[in-house]
Amino acid sequence: MNGFWQGLERRARVGLVAGVVAICVGLGIGTWWMMRSEYQTLFSNLSSEDMGVMVAELDRMKVPYRIADDGHTLLVDKDAVLRTRIKLMAKPLALHGAVGFELFNNADFGMTEFAQKVNFQRALQGEITRTIMSLDEIESARVHLATPEEGLFKRPDAHGKASVTLSLRQGRALSPEQVTGIQRLVAAAVPGVSAQDVTIIDQHGIALTRAGRAGAASAGGSDALDMKRDMETYLTRKVDGVIRQALGEGEALASVDVTLDMQDSQVTTEDVTSAPGKPGDAPSGVLVREREVIQEGSTPLASRLNDNATGASSQRESEYQVGKRVERRSQSAGTLRKVDVVVVSRKPLDVDASARLREAVAAAVGAVPSRGDTIVVQTFARTPATASDTTVAPTSTAVPPSQVAAASASPSRVAGWLGMLLAVVALALLVWLAAFASRRKAVVQPARLTSSQRDAALLKIRAWMQETPPARQAGAGGDGV
Numbered sequence: 001m002n003g004f005w006q007g008l009e010r011r012a013r014v015g016l017v018a019g020v021v022a023i024c025v026g027l028g029i030g031t032w033w034m035m036r037s038e039y040q041t042l043f044s045n046l047s048s049e050d051m052g053v054m055v056a057e058l059d060r061m062k063v064p065y066r067i068a069d070d071g072h073t074l075l076v077d078k079d080a081v082l083r084t085r086i087k088l089m090a091k092p093l094a095l096h097g098a099v100g101f102e103l104f105n106n107a108d109f110g111m112t113e114f115a116q117k118v119n120f121q122r123a124l125q126g127e128i129t130r131t132i133m134s135l136d137e138i139e140s141a142r143v144h145l146a147t148p149e150e151g152l153f154k155r156p157d158a159h160g161k162a163s164v165t166l167s168l169r170q171g172r173a174l175s176p177e178q179v180t181g182i183q184r185l186v187a188a189a190v191p192g193v194s195a196q197d198v199t200i201i202d203q204h205g206i207a208l209t210r211a212g213r214a215g216a217a218s219a220g221g222s223d224a225l226d227m228k229r230d231m232e233t234y235l236t237r238k239v240d241g242v243i244r245q246a247l248g249e250g251e252a253l254a255s256v257d258v259t260l261d262m263q264d265s266q267v268t269t270e271d272v273t274s275a276p277g278k279p280g281d282a283p284s285g286v287l288v289r290e291r292e293v294i295q296e297g298s299t300p301l302a303s304r305l306n307d308n309a310t311g312a313s314s315q316r317e318s319e320y321q322v323g324k325r326v327e328r329r330s331q332s333a334g335t336l337r338k339v340d341v342v343v344v345s346r347k348p349l350d351v352d353a354s355a356r357l358r359e360a361v362a363a364a365v366g367a368v369p370s371r372g373d374t375i376v377v378q379t380f381a382r383t384p385a386t387a388s389d390t391t392v393a394p395t396s397t398a399v400p401p402s403q404v405a406a407a408s409a410s411p412s413r414v415a416g417w418l419g420m421l422l423a424v425v426a427l428a429l430l431v432w433l434a435a436f437a438s439r440r441k442a443v444v445q446p447a448r449l450t451s452s453q454r455d456a457a458l459l460k461i462r463a464w465m466q467e468t469p470p471a472r473q474a475g476a477g478g479d480g481v
Contacts, residue, residue, distance in 0.1 A: 019429045026422035039066050039075035042085060046072050047140065050095050057088060098126035121145055128189055132164065132182060137172040141165065145190055160192040167203040176230065179208045224262050227334045232256045235339070238364045243343060246357055252345040256365065259338040261331070269327040289319040339365050339373045349379050 042065070043054060051067070054074055058065050063084055066075040076084050092102035101123045111119075125143045132141045142165040148158035164182060168174065174182075179200055187195040200208045210223060239254040246252075293315040341361055349357065358375045367373035 023426035023430055026426040030420060030423050038078045040078040040081050042074045042076045042081055044073045046074060053093050053095060054088065057091065057093060098129040099123065100126040100130060121147065124190065128186060131185065137168055137174055138166055139169045140167040147192065159197065160190060161197045162186045162190055162193050164198065164200045166200060174208060183209060228258060228260055231258050231260065235365050239341060239361055242360050242364045246360065247345060247347055251347050252343055255342045257340045258336060261335040261337045262333045264333050265331045267329045271325040292316040338371060339367055341365055341375045343377045345377065345379045
């Protein structure tokens with residue numbers, strides 16, 4: 001090995017050392033990338049309180065972790081993500097600042113009755129909070145219960161109340177049906193609390209619940225507008241489904257306008273019913289009582305001679321009773337009075353197609369012609385583009401599937417391929433340097449002579465230098481003559 005190193009020139013030595021160093025560095029980097037722990041997301045979008053609870057539990061479990069995304073994301077080794085997540089979910093952790101009925105797992109039997117009531121209320125609030133937070137639109141929630149005290153000298157008509165504070169996710173909102181559902185959920189979970197006694201507000205302090213309407217006077221403009229908007233949204237969704245199936249996606253646009261009666265009304269109708277009789281007879285009552293009075297009196301002799309004369313009188317009294325039917329109809333605020341629908345189609349429609357589409361839309365919204373409902377179908381065909389049009393056609397921004405697959409490659413796979421590539425390049429460089437050094441040694445390095453051969457060669461060179469050439473001797477003899 002020493003002879004091999006001595007036989008190399010300076011440039012070859014430098015290249016060999018550089019190649020070995022490059023190989024070592026490449027192998028080290030590749031080994032580090034291949035053997036390093038890859039971290040994946042355990043939980044994301046965690047609050048500061050939840051992050052503290054999770055970190056404390058991971059420290060107790062001796063599980064390595066990392067914190068990213070400014071303290072809102074928790075990362076663990078990819079091989080332990082599922083196992084760690086299942087273990088954490090099985091533990092009674094006080095997430096979102098709420099504790100449930102696991103508070104009684106280690107109950108103290110020496111606890112006072114008041115402490116038990118407080119713990120029960122805390123546990124109930126925590127369980128309701130967890131249930132509400134299962135909705136996708138809700139990021140966090142807080143529930144407060146105000147239950148009346150029970151006792152012998154307490155007011156029997158006292159009832160409880162509840163308040164719920166919701167923090168909604170970015171760009172999300174709760175529908176009125178969801179708000180009503182949360183009210184009913186809390187009312188069903190807490191004894192003595194009705195749905196009207198549950199108040200719900202968002203993170204901005206805006207009340208999501210409104211008091212029930214008691215008569216026409218309480219139906220404010222905001223409630224009327226909400227009812228009108230909800231009805232129009234519902235009918236528009238139905239019309240969109242019909243025209244989507246009839247004309248295709250994006251080929252028509254529908255607009256619905258409704259007129260609602262926001263007045264509460266009550267109508268009472270009284271009808272007199274008669275007894276059933278023969279067909280064609282006039283309606284009559286039912287005979288309840290009948291009385292006939294006959295009176296007989298004295299008459300003159302001349303009157304007696306007349307056979308037709310009579311001295312008696314009679315009186316008949318009949319009492320009839322008829323039936324009575326009372327009908328009361330109540331109409332609450334928000335009754336539909338009129339529906340107007342406009343459908344604008346981009347496709348040219350003939351008279352038959354337009355009539356069939358109008359009938360389908362009328363059936364979808366429940367239009368009644370006698371009520372004054374109108375269904376209008378208009379066609380606005382798109383004109384073909386001409387050479388003078390200056391509209392620029394939109395370019396497609398679709399990404400080929402190959403690029404999507406390449407962009408979605410995981411960093412670990414890229415790092416592994418990079419390490420393997422560096423190792424192959426370093427190995428090829430080492431082989432090239434070895435081949436270059438061996439070839440240079442075979443061409444440049446002369447064969448070594450022994451000492452006897454070296455002495456014989458020196459004697460030959462010395463004799464050759466002392467020997468006089470024949471041409472030079474002949475030239476010297478001619479000059480002497």
